[in-house]
Amino acid sequence: MAKDLGYGDGYDVSFFGEEFGAGRLIQIISDSTLLACMSMVPKSNSRVIVLYLKVVSLTSSQVGNDSSDPEYCCSEDDDSSDPDFEDSDYAQSDEEIDLLKKDDKWLEGYVDHSCTDNDPNAEENDESDNGEESPTLTCPNSFSSEDEAVGELRRKKNRMPKSEDFRPEVDMANPSFKPGLKFATAEIFRKAVRIYSINCGRELIFMNNDRNKIRVVCEEGCPFVIHSLSVSGSTYLQAKTFNPTHVCSKGSKNIHATASWLAERYSGQLRLNPNWTASSFAEQVYQDYGYRPSRATVYRARVMAVDIVEGSYSKQYEVLWDYCHELRTRNLGSIVIIKSEMEGDRPRFQRIYICLVACKKGFLDGCRPVVCLDGCHVKGPHPEQVLSAMGVYANNGMFPLAYAYVENESNSTWLWFLELLSGDLNIRNSQGYVFMTDKQKGLIDVVDALFPHAEHRHCLKHLYGNFYLEHRGLALQHQMEATARATTVPWFHAEMRKMLELSKPAHDWLAEKDPRHWSRAYFKTDPKCDMLMNNLCEAFNHSIMDVRDKPVLTMLERIRLYIMLLMAGRRVFCEKWDGQVGPRIRKILEKNKGKAQWCIPKAAGQNRFEVMHHSGRNFAVDLNAHSCSCRAWDLNGIPCLHACAAISWFHGNPEDFCDVVYKKEAYLRAYEPMIMPMTSQDQWMKINLAPLLPPKYHKQPGT
Numbered sequence: 001m002a003k004d005l006g007y008g009d010g011y012d013v014s015f016f017g018e019e020f021g022a023g024r025l026i027q028i029i030s031d032s033t034l035l036a037c038m039s040m041v042p043k044s045n046s047r048v049i050v051l052y053l054k055v056v057s058l059t060s061s062q063v064g065n066d067s068s069d070p071e072y073c074c075s076e077d078d079d080s081s082d083p084d085f086e087d088s089d090y091a092q093s094d095e096e097i098d099l100l101k102k103d104d105k106w107l108e109g110y111v112d113h114s115c116t117d118n119d120p121n122a123e124e125n126d127e128s129d130n131g132e133e134s135p136t137l138t139c140p141n142s143f144s145s146e147d148e149a150v151g152e153l154r155r156k157k158n159r160m161p162k163s164e165d166f167r168p169e170v171d172m173a174n175p176s177f178k179p180g181l182k183f184a185t186a187e188i189f190r191k192a193v194r195i196y197s198i199n200c201g202r203e204l205i206f207m208n209n210d211r212n213k214i215r216v217v218c219e220e221g222c223p224f225v226i227h228s229l230s231v232s233g234s235t236y237l238q239a240k241t242f243n244p245t246h247v248c249s250k251g252s253k254n255i256h257a258t259a260s261w262l263a264e265r266y267s268g269q270l271r272l273n274p275n276w277t278a279s280s281f282a283e284q285v286y287q288d289y290g291y292r293p294s295r296a297t298v299y300r301a302r303v304m305a306v307d308i309v310e311g312s313y314s315k316q317y318e319v320l321w322d323y324c325h326e327l328r329t330r331n332l333g334s335i336v337i338i339k340s341e342m343e344g345d346r347p348r349f350q351r352i353y354i355c356l357v358a359c360k361k362g363f364l365d366g367c368r369p370v371v372c373l374d375g376c377h378v379k380g381p382h383p384e385q386v387l388s389a390m391g392v393y394a395n396n397g398m399f400p401l402a403y404a405y406v407e408n409e410s411n412s413t414w415l416w417f418l419e420l421l422s423g424d425l426n427i428r429n430s431q432g433y434v435f436m437t438d439k440q441k442g443l444i445d446v447v448d449a450l451f452p453h454a455e456h457r458h459c460l461k462h463l464y465g466n467f468y469l470e471h472r473g474l475a476l477q478h479q480m481e482a483t484a485r486a487t488t489v490p491w492f493h494a495e496m497r498k499m500l501e502l503s504k505p506a507h508d509w510l511a512e513k514d515p516r517h518w519s520r521a522y523f524k525t526d527p528k529c530d531m532l533m534n535n536l537c538e539a540f541n542h543s544i545m546d547v548r549d550k551p552v553l554t555m556l557e558r559i560r561l562y563i564m565l566l567m568a569g570r571r572v573f574c575e576k577w578d579g580q581v582g583p584r585i586r587k588i589l590e591k592n593k594g595k596a597q598w599c600i601p602k603a604a605g606q607n608r609f610e611v612m613h614h615s616g617r618n619f620a621v622d623l624n625a626h627s628c629s630c631r632a633w634d635l636n637g638i639p640c641l642h643a644c645a646a647i648s649w650f651h652g653n654p655e656d657f658c659d660v661v662y663k664k665e666a667y668l669r670a671y672e673p674m675i676m677p678m679t680s681q682d683q684w685m686k687i688n689l690a691p692l693l694p695p696k697y698h699k700q701p702g703t
């Protein structure tokens with residue numbers, strides 16, 4: 001077609017479809033899109049169509065049939081590349097993204113609650129020694145016998161000048177020496193020397209095994225030396241002499257590069273990549289340090305690393321009872337439930353469900369009765385799933401409600417999760433509730449069975465994902481979206497007819513799907529929520545992305561901390577609102593007010609108006625009932641363009657006509673409850689229950 005217009009190959013031809021596709025460019029890829037384009041132009045003496053040409057490397061027909069649609073990506077993990085299909089009315093606002101970034105910064109400095117000293121009295125000692133120094137908990141790099149030494153160090157640190165102490169948890173990765181530097185024990189000193197030796201590429205030698213005096217030298221003739229002496233009356237060792245100069249050259253092997261060092265050094269990478277081959281592991285070591293460890297060493301290191309990783313994962317299950325007790329005690333009224341099965345005399349972990357009382361109260365008092373559900377994978381030696389339930393708060397953003405850690409996503413886990421949630425929310429009759437789910441078959445069945453009177457929406461993005469398998473092309477995508485966005489039943493049918501003109505198979509596919517699950521025309525008006533997509537759960541999944549490979553307790557605590565900071569931040573955020581409603585709602589109102597200039601309101605009396613749109617269509621607006629015949633206002637509770645036109649007739653403020661669910665008061669009710677600060681493991685009460693075993697290994701689909 002571009003060729004016919006004199007442009008040659010390599011151009012996309014599009015037209016601007018105001019009515020046809022929610023006001024965006026629609027590419028002409030077939031005769032039917034061209035006909036649809038023509039039919040849009042008003043019939044008059046002079047017919048003008050503005051066509052847009054875009055340079056592409058492929059011809060337009062190739063673009064239309066391309067199997068990978070760059071505009072649309074429906075993979076679970078990468079949802080960032082489809083701006084066209086976002087439900088922009090329900091997303092994180094810029095302010096909130098800033099807020100979350102700030103949260104991320106707070107989280108960066110976050111110290112793992114699960115890693116504690118072996119010495120339970122360390123905290124008290126610290127405080128009695130020096131009340132003003134706040135105790136710092138740090139996560140030791142290893143789980144070796146040095147934990148003991150760290151505890152020792154902590155008890156003594158207030159008596160020693162801090163700047164001259166070697167801090168294993170910080171300095172061990174890249175140790176350096178200077179005269180006067182103190183080491184808590186001889187073992188820490190030796191380990192620091194061994195790692196220093198590996199890092200500098202020289203095989204350093206310990207000259208004596210005396211606890212009170214250690215001398216470290218390089219090969220014969222090299223002036224390098226570290227000389228250290230014990231500090232009398234303590235386990236401390238202090239460096240006295242340090243000459244870092246080498247005249248020797250780097251070696252290609254190192255006696256200190258042992259399997260246990262390799263295991264400790266690379267356990268993090270091995271955890272992320274359990275299928276790392278021995279040869280590429282050895283290659284990595286060579287690139288990092290210039291040594292090529294033997295095959296046997298690599299194998300031993302891998303076995304040891306697995307033990308380190310799994311040990312740290314399994315260890316966290318053992319204290320899960322204590323964690324739950326502490327969580328419940330600090331957040332009275334929260335529901336925290338562990339499901340386990342007995343194996344001999346030890347219980348084996350199966351699932352955990354957490355609904356914090358602040359989330360529950362905030363949801364019931366300040367959010368709409370809308371629950372979005374989704375699950376996401378957890379990596380690591382015990383691959384599991386995090387199931388989550390999200391609400392929608394006044395500014396159309398994500399409100400965390402409950403989450404669970406389960407073995408997989410199935411009928412039985414969703415049933416377990418939703419039965420608990422239903423009990424928490426006290427849902428006796430699901431009438432009035434809306435549940436938003438993705439495409440998981442198990443979940444859809446469970447929601448239908450458990451909440452038969454609720455409205456059950458299927459995420460449009462996932463529905464399109466299935467549609468796309470058989471019916472491709474931008475025109476079809478836009479037509480499907482336009483059909484879902486139509487707010488009245490007659491308009492819905494009109495859009496379906498347009499779909500039929502574009503493609504009969506696509507129309508028939510869509511006609512089979514119950515429109516009550518995906519079309520606004522069939523959504524109920526009570527919940528004041530016209531959400532089509534499950535963006536909110538995706539926002540939550542995204543926010544826990546970087547903790548998904550962490551051990552169970554670390555992950556649960558990071559989620560709780562994230563929610564705590566989110567709620568605290570948003571409580572403050574509300575003070576910056578200019579009017580009665582949040583920034584995202586204001587934006588929608590501004591858009592509607594802008595479009596209202598194309599309308600002429602005619603007052604009928606008693607706050608009722610007949611609003612004439614320039615397209616020739618008339619709308620009946622009732623300001624008392626917050627209703628317009630286009631149904632948009634009824635659906636989401638925000639005055640539509642016709643209502644805005646009517647309100648402007650008497651110079652009213654559209655914000656006054658927004659539903660109460662969007663007002664500041666509702667927002668504050670949602671964020672008033674507080675998630676209480678949590679303590680670290682050393683302060684938890686020990687629950688007299690047999691420690692939990694880690695869950696059985698469950699292979700996750702698609703991993």
Ligand SMILES: [Zn+2]
Binds near residue numbers: 245246247248
């Ligand atoms: Zn040397």
Ligand SMILES: [Zn+2]
Binds near residue numbers: 619628629642
């Ligand atoms: Zn309207």
